[in-house]
Amino acid sequence: MLVGFSGAGKSSVGRDGAGRLGMPFVDLDEAVAQRAGASIPELFRAEGEAGFRRREAEALAALLEPGGRVIALGGGAWARPEVRALLGPSDLALWLDLPFEEAWRRVASEPGRPLVEALGEEGLRRLYEERLPAYGLADGRLAVDGLSVAEAGARLARWWRARPQAVVRPDVHAPGYPVHLRPRLLEEAGPIWGEAGVEGDVLVVSQHALEPHAPLLARSLAAAGVSARWHWMDEGEEAKTPSAVAAIWHAALEMGLDRGGTVVAFGGGVVGDTAGFAAATFVRGVRWVALPTTLLAQVDAGIGGKVGVNLPQGKNLVGAFHHPRLVLADPAVLDTLPERERAAGMAEVVKSLLLAGPEPLAGLEAAVEEGLPAWEPFIVASVRLKAATVACDPREAGVRAILNLGHTVGHALEAVTGYGRYLHGEAVAVGLVTALLLSQRLAGLDPEWTRRTAVLLRRLKLPLDAPALHDPALAPDFRRALRYDKKARRGEVRFVLLEAPGRPRVGVPVEREAVEEALAQQVRLAESLGAAEGPGAPGSER
Ligand SMILES: NC(=O)c1ccc[n+]([C@@H]2O[C@H](COP(=O)([O-])OP(=O)(O)OC[C@H]3O[C@@H](n4cnc5c(N)ncnc54)[C@H](O)[C@@H]3O)[C@@H](O)[C@H]2O)c1
Structure with missing residues (x-):
């Protein structure tokens, strides 16, 4: 235009x-x-x-x-x-x-x-x-x-x-921010930094797992005339804490970062959420750039402006909305991502495609049949869905809640297992199956979609069920976790359900008995598609 x-x-x-x-x-x-x-x-x-x-x-x-x-x-x-x-x-x-x-x-x-x-x-x-x-x-x-x-x-x-492959437009009165997504972007990003107005000092927040890719980023920043300091944070969900944010503030102070400076989050969702929150709060807000390096972060966490950290009492309890100025996603960095992390990211892709409609989902089924020769188109489709949803609802007051499909049980599962056993995407895969089984009952979803999605998730090496959901000793914790989910209002458990792929329904109240019946059905479905392996199995702690 x-x-x-x-x-x-x-x-x-x-x-x-x-x-x-x-x-x-x-x-x-x-x-x-x-x-x-x-x-x-x-x-x-x-x-x-x-x-x-x-x-x-x-x-x-x-x-x-x-x-x-x-x-x-x-x-x-x-x-x-x-x-x-x-x-x-x-x-x-x-x-x-x-x-x-x-x-x-x-x-x-x-x-x-x-x-x-x-x-x-x-x-x-x-x-x-x-x-x-x-x-x-x-x-x-x-x-x-x-x-x-x-x-x-x-x-x-x-x-x-x-x-860019997509532009996220949270506010019609402000410029949108571009999501550039293509292989080798890390090396070739030089001109993009300048176009996005990134100049002066930059604090790069990353993790040691990204060291093999760090020289490429360092070169592209140097080529753009930007002076960068690096700050390495610890790995894992347990590193997403207020003290990690404070460490970033201190690094920013030491280098003399001012309001014209930029924080670059070079890592997965943990780095993005923590560094983005540090950027939102340091000197009342500096700009930040997301360089998501896990599949999950490229399709989800890196876009949408939700940043924050965990407290001992729960996940993401402290946070803000602070959109990045620019998102640079290079699928080539996914080459070093452990296979389990890649599979977990695919759970969010499946979720996005279920929200996008029947054809996108069928496209992924066909690609998986061929051994998933290229996943870039599916990352782009997921990014565009998220960008469009964020544009309609920048502060998650309404329609953006559709993105929580599969997350109600997913979050509860992560909580009862202490955030140590399941990766976020794995928990979402399990939660997706519950949400689809509930959708059959309460939203008229054709059961064939549940079966096809379960087959797809299994092919992607994702769990369909979790022993913890059926452990009587954990049942009270699980119910509490469901009730305290931020999506649950006035003590009711509200789910995002699907009438059909592409037709989500938000905030559907679901009674406990219905959840329990769906969980019982989930065991049978998972068993019918082959024994669960991987994270749900004993001895598979992270
Ligand atoms: N802000 C949001 O909208 C949003 C959305 C979804 C999830 N999240 C958050 O994202 C977090 C999960 O993110 P994640 O799944 O990316 O996990 P993660 O950030 O913990 O990364 C997983 C592991 O992979 C390593 N890693 C990252 N990139 C790599 C690469 N290219 N090669 C090799 N190793 C690499 C990391 O160091 C880490 O050990 C959770 O805290 C979740 O709450 C946020």
């Missing part, structure tokens, strides 16, 4: 760039006129500006359907929050930036510009200045002054080819 003031060349540059990219080009004003069967001045006369704006938003919404195209927006459309809110995670806006003097020189001599006649030079300058902040909310900026149409079109095409 090309945005910018009149005269910036949105149509000519857009047409040129679209040609280079082999994409269709659409001028939004023309699309509005075509849909309405009337010219823009006629629409203004008949329906006023309000009618035109409504038609403009409808036409744009139709054009943003899947299938790449370059769209030139009218000068004022982008300034309207309702229009910006239409952008999905894979739609991008590029601002063609031209100084006012040059824009005026171009439009003043062009016939058929009603705004020019109506406002004159001073009026138009005021409009330009009013719109500038909105143009600054675009995902990229291309300075077009002094460029020919062909040069600008070539730069547009280059920008598009290097685009």
Whole structure:
């Protein structure tokens, strides 16, 4: 989507760039006129500006359907929050930036510009200045002054080819943040740092397991002219503590990090949550960049701005919403990730695909059948689902709760087993099976989906059930853990259930008997698909 003031060349540059990219080009004003069967001045006369704006938003919404195209927006459309809110995670806006003097020189001599006649030079300058902040909310900026149409079109095409895989837009009044996801990104990230405004001092928080990849990151930061200090935190869930946050604050103080500085979280969800929380609180907030290095963090923890640490009384009890400025996910770093951690990450992928719809899930089933030759498309699909959900509900007040599918029992299982036996994703796999069995009963889910999902999870070497869920000695703890789950309101246990893949239902109250029956069914289902191995088995402590 090309945005910018009149005269910036949105149509000519857009047409040129679209040609280079082999994409269709659409001028939004023309699309509005075509849909309405009337010219823009006629629409203004008949329906006023309000009618035109409504038609403009409808036409744009139709054009943003899947299938790449370059769209030139009218000068004022982008300034309207309702229009910006239409952008999905894979739609991008590029601002063609031209100084006012040059824009005026171009439009003043062009016939058929009603705004020019109506406002004159001073009026138009005021409009330009009013719109500038909105143009600054675009995902990229291309300075077009002094460029020919062909040069600008070539730069547009280059920008598009290097685009992020998704943009998370938690606030229509602020720029979104890009999620770049491709192999070898770590080495090639140099230019991206600058584009995201990361400059000055950087504190990289990481863990020793990431040391093999650290030189690549160090080189890319050095190439961007950034001076970095490294802070190594301990491994494991038990390291996600307030004292780990304090250690990061101290490291930041020692290096003299100020409010212009950046914290880079280079690791899995533990590093992201802890370093992100340290960034949210240090000098009342510095920016941070997520470089997620586990599958779970790439598809989930690295995106969405939820940061925080555990207390002895429970997980994630202290935290904040603090979105990263940028997410850089390099699937190549997953090569060194232990197999069990990879499998655990796949549980969140399966969850995302269940939320996305039947086709994405069937796509993963087919890929797993072939030995999962490439998981990048599934990471991208999960990232886009999370980005779209976060955009609708940045502070988890409503629809974002769908992401808790499988987490009610998953969290309770982690709690009763002391966070030591199951990886988060493994507990989510078990919780997904419970949620699907409950969905059959309470939301009309076709049992075939439960069976297919269970087969998929088993193929991915994930547990379908956990002995701890059926241990009478742990039953009171489990019930307590369920009741105290943050998703449980007024003592009721509320689940996210599925009517069908792609059709979640949030906050469904579920009685204890129903949970217990589902757990009994879960044992039978797991047994029918082969004996449970791995974490649930005795002697498999982490
Ligand atoms: N903020 C959120 O929205 C959100 C969402 C989901 C989960 N989480 C949190 O994420 C945490 C779990 O994250 P996780 O599963 O990434 O675990 P983790 O961060 O503990 O990482 C798992 C292990 O893998 C190692 N590791 C990481 N990357 C590696 C690599 N590329 N090669 C080799 N080893 C590597 C780590 O050092 C660690 O030992 C939990 O604390 C959970 O609460 C947060």
